[in-house]
Amino acid sequence: MQKQIQAEGNSTAVQEFTLEGFPAVQHLGKVLFLLHLLAYLASVTGNSLIITITWADRRLHTPMYFFLSTFSFCECGFITTVIPKLLTIFLSGRQTISFAACFTQAFAFVFLGATIFFLMAIMSLDRFLAICKPLHYPTIMNTRTCILLVTACFCLGFLLMVIPVIKLSQLSFCGPNVIPHFFCDLGPLTRLSCPESRSIEMLFYNHAFVIIFTSFLITVLAYSNIVFTILRLPSAKERKKAFSTCSSHLIVLSLMYGSCAFIYVKPKRMSRLDNNREAALVNTVVTPLLNPVIYTLRNKQVHQALRDALSKVKLQK
Template identity: 65%
Template structure:
């Protein structure tokens, strides 16, 4: 913090228009959060224990599901406290820690989606060489590279915003600490912070989108060349779940972050962020489990083992 900062805590506004429904909204969001965490934990568990889910695709899916659980755990508890107890204050340090965690996990998830696109591209376009190209070492290196890039960019961004002066308004028109409304509250010159926020968001989302587009362009070319409709349908079915999750994630993230002026449309950001933090993590395990026969089989085997051990 610079000397100009006098604010020691912020107030999260939440959703004042529906705060009178606090107990009902608490119950609904608690149910959604528990369901989301349970679904993602189940996916992580079966990926780690099932012999049928040892391919790179499921390794990345396990990492992605673990990240989704961490993401919701960083955001939802405070939202539940706002709905149930009206506890809206958050300290300066805790606010920026929450901002860092949510942005870090969200940005890593975006890059991980690009890595999963590359994995699907290699699996469909180079099936004979797939085991040697996407071995465990390569998968781990891709994860570590994504983590390193994300950590560097998000740390730089959060430190930059935390060094702004906060000497006046404390009310954040949001239900968690996001950088856009925080920048809006600063009483110092925020142009460089806004430019950096826009640049980092653009770099992460655009690089992920470009990689994904190239990967799926190659996939489409290969699928179109397949001789039978059954083969084309089978090839496309391996990518359909990933495409659905990509659409949900990119749609909300682009709407929230890729804007030159971060001070605009904060109200609409709040609703989009609610979709991104509550409903998307809830839908992801449903999408991946309902549309994947191997996951179905692994779940059945896991349940059978538990019944036999019980």
């Protein structure tokens, strides 16, 4: 039920919002709850396993796995900002969310999302240096550089996204209070403000475009050089193995860039919130579930580290 308080004049101020979720399939709530719960648990378990094994095994104390563990940490936070509330909607039909909780969720989502895109660009640069500049790689990617790069990713994500969220939270919301989405995204929120703020919406979309385009450009340039380097490898077996690894990475990159570009980088008139929900679901459920498998769990070094860890556990018993 819509809760509102009387404000100045005859207007009212919204105290809470209602997340519409997926009304067309709400009758399948319990089934969808189970599916999304299993996907959420699998994603968190996989990413947590990456973090644990990376920090526990000294052989994985390299820049590549440092970035991967940071990436997995952000992924856990990213999906946790959205999925628990979605599970509540599916299970109990409780769709309301307070004003403060809504904007906290919105900020955490866009902040961690922006950080993840910057990390993806850094990971691409790391692979570029490792494959194309192997002699200079240990000198360039030292511990200090890695920490500075990760810190820069978090700082940029925070600075670019905190301004639109703060400006939007200071606007008036006098109703309606129904968000046609399954979480508090900034795009739908700007359309509920009164009057609707075109300038803040454009600010948010411009920041999103800069983040996605910059990360995408760095990734494309890095992988283009990687491909050219792989093509010069003398062994056909080495080339096939390297291309197989790159194609797996590019699948995840395509899912993330494609879904986010579909949601954020397009004119307002072309925006269809129903399609946005589907794209956002891929971005918040499917991609984080695939990342542990594609980026790390298929890696032989990680497999060996897991076998060693299990052997130690058995010996202790």
